[in-house]
Amino acid sequence: xxxxxxxxxxxxxxxxxxxxxxxxxxxxxxxxxxxxxxxxxxxxxxxxxxxxxxxxxxxxxxxxxxxxxxxxxxxxxxxxxxxxxxxxxxxxxxxxxxxxxxxxxxxxxxxxxxxxxxxxxxxxxxxxxxxxxxxxxxxxxxxxxxxxxxxxxxxxxxxxxxxxxxxxxxxxxxxxxxxxxxxxxxxxxxxxxxxxxxxxxxxxxxxxxxxxxxxxxxxxxxxxxxxxxxxxxxxxxxxxxxxxxxxxxxxxxxxxxxxxxxxxxxxxxxxxxxxxxxxxxxxxxxxxxxxxxxxxxxx
Numbered sequence: 001x002x003x004x005x006x007x008x009x010x011x012x013x014x015x016x017x018x019x020x021x022x023x024x025x026x027x028x029x030x031x032x033x034x035x036x037x038x039x040x041x042x043x044x045x046x047x048x049x050x051x052x053x054x055x056x057x058x059x060x061x062x063x064x065x066x067x068x069x070x071x072x073x074x075x076x077x078x079x080x081x082x083x084x085x086x087x088x089x090x091x092x093x094x095x096x097x098x099x100x101x102x103x104x105x106x107x108x109x110x111x112x113x114x115x116x117x118x119x120x121x122x123x124x125x126x127x128x129x130x131x132x133x134x135x136x137x138x139x140x141x142x143x144x145x146x147x148x149x150x151x152x153x154x155x156x157x158x159x160x161x162x163x164x165x166x167x168x169x170x171x172x173x174x175x176x177x178x179x180x181x182x183x184x185x186x187x188x189x190x191x192x193x194x195x196x197x198x199x200x201x202x203x204x205x206x207x208x209x210x211x212x213x214x215x216x217x218x219x220x221x222x223x224x225x226x227x228x229x230x231x232x233x234x235x236x237x238x239x240x241x242x243x244x245x246x247x248x249x250x251x252x253x254x255x256x257x258x259x260x261x262x263x264x265x266x267x268x269x270x271x272x273x274x275x276x277x278x279x280x281x282x283x284x285x286x287x288x289x290x291x292x293x294x295x296x297x298x299x
Contacts, residue, residue: 009046009128017049017086020205027093027101036163038134040098042141045128047087052125052147054083059119061203065196066231067238075117077242078234080125080155081109082204084145087127092141092161097129099141099163103220106229107140108251110158112297116244117147117155124148130158138164183288184267188239189277192227194259200231211258226255232290236272239264242294250292262289270294 054075062079063070093101117123130142140160147155197211209216210226217225229252237248256262256274263286266272271293276286 031100031102
């Protein structure tokens with residue numbers, strides 16, 4: 001494995017992961033004063049936790065709620081995102097971030113793991129904001145999280161977060177394209193309990209109010225709490241299974257209301273999806289919540 005060149009961004013070294021609660025509160029208070037636009041400057045710093053370690057009890061809780069096997073000395077593919085989330089929230093709740101944290105929507109994630117990750121090992125964890133991109137519904141922030149061990153990048157993710165606002169044109173909208181391939185076939189039906197958001201929030205630390213209770217979800221326009229997007233992709237990957245070296249891309253299409261029922265679909269080409277049960281009048285599959293694909297790194 002080739003050694004990865006260090007990032008040129010100035011690093012801010014942390015001694016511990018920041019607490020999420022105060023960061024979410026700070027971001028909420030600053031949200032009304034932010035004016036999102038795709039040409040706004042973003043923080044150029046890279047937050048680095050030089051020796052990030054996994055809390056094994058929280059990891060076990062995460063594995064249980066997401067459907068991963070417990071007890072093995074290996075991190076699920078999605079777990080480093082949980083480790084990096086407090087660092088990402090520190091950047092996005094800070095004064096230099098131009099998008100409002102309230103209402104920010106996680107729209108996609110790309111994950112690459114180059115080797116198996118031991119749960120008992122220490123890693124250098126880093127997060128930076130790669131930039132902003134225009135979207136037909138507003139502006140997206142691109143957030144990159146990485147794990148390094150022995151000077152090598154062993155895991156990396158790129159997430160996009162959308163701030164909705166008025167735009168002048170249709171930048172980022174879908175154009176004409178070839179007909180889509182048939183969706184992957186249904187593999188299982190899952191009934192999701194009302195407290196799923198609270199259980200995942202306790203395991204991951206992401207206690208966004210839209211996931212927790214009906215009253216707080218209604219404040220943001222949802223009739224009921226919604227499942228965390230990262231729970232949906234983690235649950236699908238737990239069912240699908242992935243090799244040690246792997247790349248995954250997933251797009252979050254529509255929220256999953258709790259309690260509720262969803263259909264997990266997958267095929268031999270590595271595609272997976274989460275959709276609503278039933279069929280439309282034309283025989284098409286139900287509303288799609290999540291679409292993704294598992295491939296070899298660089299594939």
